[in-house]
Amino acid sequence: MELSTLKDAFDKVAKRQKLSSSTYQELVEQVGLEIEHALVKMEPADADTVPIDHKCILRELRNKLKEMAPLNHFEVSQKELNVGLSKCARSLEKNFTSDICKAYGNMNFDVHVVNQVIACHLYRQGLFDIGDCFVHEAHEPDTVTLKSPFLDMYRIFEAIKSRDLGPAIAWASVQSKRLLKNSSILELKLHQLQFVEILQKGDREEALKYARTYLAPFASLHKFEIQKLMACLLWAGKLEKSPYAEFMSPTHWDRIIDEVSQQFCSLLGQSHESPLNVVIAAGIQGLPTLLKLASVMAAKKQEWQVMKQLPVPVDLGREFQFHSVFVCPVLREQGSEENPPMLMPCGHVLSKQSIVKLSKSSTRAFKCPYCPLESTLPQCKQLYF
Template identity: 30%
Template sequence: MVDQIEESITKASSSMKDFKLRWRPLIEKQLARMESLENELLKNDNSGQLSVTAQYLLDAEMNKLNKLFEEMSSNHKQIHGSISRCGRELDKNFQVELNDLIKNQKDFESNPEAFQKVNSLIYEHLLSLGRIDVATTFARESEQLLETPKNCDIKLFENIMRPFREKNYLPAIEWIKRNASHQKDLLFKLHRQVIITLLQSGNKSDALAYCKNMQEFGSDYANEISGLMFVVVHYPNVGRHQNLFFDGIWLELEEQISHVLCQHSGTILSKLIDVGASAVPMLLELQRFITRRTSNGWLTDELPTEIPISEHVHSTFTCPILKVQTTDENPPIRLKCGHVISLEAMTKLIHTSRSQKLKCPYCPEECTESETKRLYF
């Protein structure tokens, strides 16, 4: 399916390149002849009138130009056909309308609670990308109270990202050193870009002096540092290291810094979209299968097929006594009365008890350790 579409696009692209290579030189040549003829017949003749011979020559060149345009137009129609074929292949192999893909599709725009959640997801995603101005505008225009995530400090964002966009990376470097020193790869890239910017601004001696900051990365980034030293010494002759001067590097670094500032490597929104996109082909195939056999489809909230997810999401439990999340080493424990605490909290309560029985901290009922059960979420 994808191969057929790719083949059509390749043919269309090739046809357009051939069209340009064929017709552009011919048109430029004919226009040059017309300009030359104009200079000879009009600009060098002060009488303001054309002779019979001049009129004949001008008409002949105009006829050639018109014929050239007609041939080019005919050739262009063939190219337009190949482009239209790409659209037909897309319509043939991809289902454009997905509204009836599942019977119980949620309409979040008509559900105030769902609409609030969707807008919050978009708002958090924009913040994670460092687009503070866009996120602020979105929050204002949504006319909803969108809470900023606790792990996202907007003021900190502005203090670091505003200088960064002006190519002042020192605030970002200093903050990462103090708060995210494990981000060694990001620190290396930032130091490297400082050197590249110094070179681009003509401060080669400053760039050479700044290279001392790369010493701490010597053991892990020996090859990268070697290439960087070549660039510093031989600039502006950068050889095969032209990729270090690619403008897109700044966009990549900006996104990485934003993720570090938000203390996560992605947002729930992007993961939801990835999972949903991977589910569509399977659901389409299943829909065709079900439609041939029954008109009911599936009506429950559970999808009728398994969707592979790279990062599984699970429920968590926070112990109401110790105020910490449970782990495999410190799992949630259900007491006989039904209340749940962590294993560590239960152990402490047993040690402080005068008898072998454990009293629930939230009700009068008592139980022994053998009467408790480990919970699995």
């Protein structure tokens, strides 16, 4: 897929479109000026002036517009733009495969699970009406139970957007122990925002009372943060002019919504990113490789969809690497429970099958294929990722 060729074609069309737009604007302005000049000539200066020949003025205007020929300019510019668009469309058709079914593997999908994933995605995006409609049409009445937790989450979001931290603090208080297990200080951050809000209103006594009640329990583990907040008491009502003005940054509110979302999904046993989003994004990245593989295998009259392992790597980048994967550098096979990675005394790692083939017996020493040191099978230790 020649992306550079497509980009060049697109850039040419975009440049032509800008040029055409500029030309149209200039012509329209010129026509408007000519009409305004004609109108000025048709207006009498005073009652004693010689009668104005309106027909003559209109005739002159018509002749000038005829000389300008704006419609002809429009047509020429539009034709040039259409030519560029046609070339761009042909380039897209040439470089993109319209039928991507060839990249589909012969796998059995659990329709119920797929429907749950789609419904959960809609609910976690806040599209509750669409989610209900999908659940109804897919005949998955049990899936609607996924809706309730996300309704609560979005109620908290709406309250935070209105600068009301009450619902978020109440939820974090109930989930306090579970949040601590996740090494999250979300509850402290919420109380910190609430403290700053009270302080900004100028109520120093109320802010101090709030700190003693809700911030004091965190003082032993977060002494430095609490000290900075206590220093803010000296700037009640004018915190924006203080050395601690960063506490008032709007980014804190955006971040707190994101962190609430992360922790909410985590406590539900779900990832922060929608599984459907991840699958589609990964599929888009891997699709060109799979389509090319399908074409090559078809030319060799082989069916790649029946293979247990792809003959070529599909590099999806680090963002889609969720688990460590070991591939033996000798046998070129991925590690498994039956064939785990083994660490040799020299520090190199091979698969168990490779070491067994190299050693030929449990007592016989064998040379590492990557360094001159020798090892025996009992000296090798299994690695756990």
